[in-house]
Amino acid sequence: MLADRLKTLAPSSTLAVQAKAKELRARGVNVISFGAGEPDFDTPARIKDAALQAMRRGQTKYTEVAGVPELRAAVCAKFKRDNDLDYEPADVLVSCGAKHSLFNMAVALLNPGDELLLPSPYWVSYPEQVRLVGGVPVAVPTQEATGFDLDPGRLRAAVTPRTKVVILNSPNNPTGAVFSPDALEAVARLAVERQLWVVSDESYEALTFEGRHVSIASLGRDVKARTLVVNTCSKAYAMTGWRIGYAAGPRGLIRAMTDVQSQVTSNASSVAQWAAVEALGGPQDDVAKMAGEFDRRRRLIVEGLNALPGVHCVMPRGAFYAFANVAGLFGRRVPPRDAGGKESGLAGSTDVAAFLLEHAQVAVVPGVDFGSDAHIRLSYATSADLIREGLARMDAAIRRLA
Ligand code: PMP
Ligand code: GLU
Numbered sequence: 001m002l003a004d005r006l007k008t009l010a011p012s013s014t015l016a017v018q019a020k021a022k023e024l025r026a027r028g029v030n031v032i033s034f035g036a037g038e039p040d041f042d043t044p045a046r047i048k049d050a051a052l053q054a055m056r057r058g059q060t061k062y063t064e065v066a067g068v069p070e071l072r073a074a075v076c077a078k079f080k081r082d083n084d085l086d087y088e089p090a091d092v093l094v095s096c097g098a099k100h101s102l103f104n105m106a107v108a109l110l111n112p113g114d115e116l117l118l119p120s121p122y123w124v125s126y127p128e129q130v131r132l133v134g135g136v137p138v139a140v141p142t143q144e145a146t147g148f149d150l151d152p153g154r155l156r157a158a159v160t161p162r163t164k165v166v167i168l169n170s171p172n173n174p175t176g177a178v179f180s181p182d183a184l185e186a187v188a189r190l191a192v193e194r195q196l197w198v199v200s201d202e203s204y205e206a207l208t209f210e211g212r213h214v215s216i217a218s219l220g221r222d223v224k225a226r227t228l229v230v231n232t233c234s235k236a237y238a239m240t241g242w243r244i245g246y247a248a249g250p251r252g253l254i255r256a257m258t259d260v261q262s263q264v265t266s267n268a269s270s271v272a273q274w275a276a277v278e279a280l281g282g283p284q285d286d287v288a289k290m291a292g293e294f295d296r297r298r299r300l301i302v303e304g305l306n307a308l309p310g311v312h313c314v315m316p317r318g319a320f321y322a323f324a325n326v327a328g329l330f331g332r333r334v335p336p337r338d339a340g341g342k343e344s345g346l347a348g349s350t351d352v353a354a355f356l357l358e359h360a361q362v363a364v365v366p367g368v369d370f371g372s373d374a375h376i377r378l379s380y381a382t383s384a385d386l387i388r389e390g391l392a393r394m395d396a397a398i399r400r401l402a
Helices: 013-026 045-056 069-083 098-109 125-132 152-158 181-193 251-264 270-281 285-306 349-360 384-399
Strands: 092-095 115-120 136-141 163-169 197-201 227-232 245-248 321-325 375-379
Touching (some): 045 270, 069 245, 069 270, 092 098, 098 251, 115 125, 136 152, 181 197, 245 251, 349 384
Parallel strands (some): 115 163, 197 227
Antiparallel strands (some): 092 245
């Protein structure tokens, strides 16, 4: 008999869609996947070389739990350079991806019954991690009409005596929203007033195409003292497989998270840490190059999505996702694939995703897993040619709907 907490645990649907597309491809099905939440670029050579050198130097043993001092120093320099934030190495914890940083936070901060405010749509792993430690995720909707900008009024109204944390993710997965400075200022005031912790997941910082990335921790001393900033090498440097994420914040919280990590995983991979020293500290031109390419694909896919009958999509301002509204397809009938097959109807995002996989061989993630059943998420971390081909297939399949 498994633990009760497993009764509500949903496995990561983003990773599941990726796995499903891979499996179909291995069976010879020509699937175009918009599922992957990872850059399709290779890790830059300078970063791989740094890992090889570390291996040759014999840096293959346990390191400090929080990360080698050189990497924590590089993280501090990155925060200064990109966010004008002052941290010392003792304020930094390096973990096995930002996902791990976030779980350390949940273990260190949440008692059973504590509430965490979650602007919705949200990344799939936040509510699951919170529930795993007995916390209560409270979804607080954002509006499509504002490009899914943060809604400070609704967040304020959702605060209860049990509210302990508000989690922010800008640029946002899945909506691509870049939260406005005004909204961030208002949430900073709310957090200070109501003594909430702020967790700011800035994993997609390097992929900000419109507007400006503002770290809420940079808005004042008071809010910085209650904020955990989380970031990762995964997206900016195409390093998803290396598993290096990092967090910076008040020393007491970082120490607690480090203690948790010391009993669970110890340090992140030593070799990957040395690669990350080069990633964060070396020349940053490759980052801008990748971001430029994502920006071109963003326009291509959003234009294509808006040309599909029954679909509309707001222009994302960051990350590499388009969050398309497909409610216009609900109620349409899917013709049977072969004689003797049954007609079925589209009633939600799971149906739409299944229909696209079966009738267009296109993989997308249903929005319901991100808190909105009216949407599907498409990652455009794939080539322009595949984006064009995928859109053409979707168009043809949708036109066959009854
Ligand atoms: N935060 C967000 C919003 C994400 O989309 C992801 C997924 N990659 C992560 C954190 C975790 O990234 P990683 O664990 O690869 O650093
Ligand atoms: N975060 C990415 C996504 O949303 C990668 C998969 C995952 O870790 O969930 O697709």
